[in-house]
Amino acid sequence: DVKVTQSSRYLVKRTGEKVFLECVQDMDHENMFWYRQDPGLGLRLIYFSYDVKMKEKGDIPEGYSVSREKKERFSLILESASTNQTSMYLCASSRRGAGVAKNIQYFGAGTRLSVL
Amino acid sequence: SQQGEEDPQALSIQEGENATMNCSYKTSINNLQWYRQNSGRGLVHLILIRSNEREKHSGRLRVTLDTSKKSSSLLITASRAADTASYFCATDGYGNKLVFGAGTILRVKS
Numbered sequence: 001d002v003k004v005t006q007s008s009r010y011l012v013k014r015t016g017e018k019v020f021l022e023c024v025q026d027m028d029h030e031n032m033f034w035y036r037q038d039p040g041l042g043l044r045l046i047y048f049s050y051d052v053k054m055k056e057k058g059d060i061p062e063g064y065s066v067s068r069e070k071k072e073r074f075s076l077i078l079e080s081a082s083t084n085q086t087s088m089y090l091c092a093s094s095r096r097g098a099g100v101a102k103n104i105q106y107f108g109a110g111t112r113l114s115v116l
Numbered sequence: 117s118q119q120g121e122e123d124p125q126a127l128s129i130q131e132g133e134n135a136t137m138n139c140s141y142k143t144s145i146n147n148l149q150w151y152r153q154n155s156g157r158g159l160v161h162l163i164l165i166r167s168n169e170r171e172k173h174s175g176r177l178r179v180t181l182d183t184s185k186k187s188s189s190l191l192i193t194a195s196r197a198a199d200t201a202s203y204f205c206a207t208d209g210y211g212n213k214l215v216f217g218a219g220t221i222l223r224v225k226s
Binding site for chain 2 (some may be wrong): 003014031033035040041042043045048050058090092096103104105106107108109110112
């Protein structure tokens with residue numbers, strides 16, 4: 001079974017702090033994604049990565065950055081946390097290549113971040 | 117950008133009844149997926165239907181796809197309390213990205 005592990009389930013940070021959210025997958029997937037989920041808005045893509053050291057902006061990248069130094073690990077960084085970044089953050093991974101299997105994403109359990 | 121729009125936003129039914137959720141999307145797709153999310157957890161893939169398929173079954177799940185209307189429906193038959201969750205449709209976007217709708221909250225009362 002694919003396993004996507006997010007380092008924290010709950011996190012409380014202060015405004016202005018630098019925050020690191022870590023995600024690790026064990027299925028050798030090339031693609032990794034960070035989403036944020038807010039009530040009524042569904043999932044919004046922050047950043048994604050197709051390969052090590054590769055990253056592309058999603059729909060809402062402002063205030064965030066990412067790092068992918070190893071294939072299995074994708075980190076989301078809040079450079080200076082703000083209260084409007086209080087949200088549920090979800091990491092996902094998927095296989096690259098031809099066929100529909102590449103579209104199936106496997107998710108971690110999520111990190112609920114509160115910025116005070 | 118959100119492509120899939122689920123309907124209804126929330127649904128409450130009795131155990132044993134069928135639950136139907138709908139999804140509409142805006143642009144052409146290669147495939148459409150449905151995911152489930154239990155409260156406070158990540159999403160779990162349920163089923164994928166390709167654009168050239170009209171109907172697909174998996175256990176108690178039945179998915180239909182009408183590409184002419186750009187819509188899909190998810191039917192859960194003989195629902196159980198354990199089916200209580202949020203359900204999302206997702207369409208394939210650029211590259212390997214998915215575009216998710218806002219979801220339908222299903223509550224199954226025992």
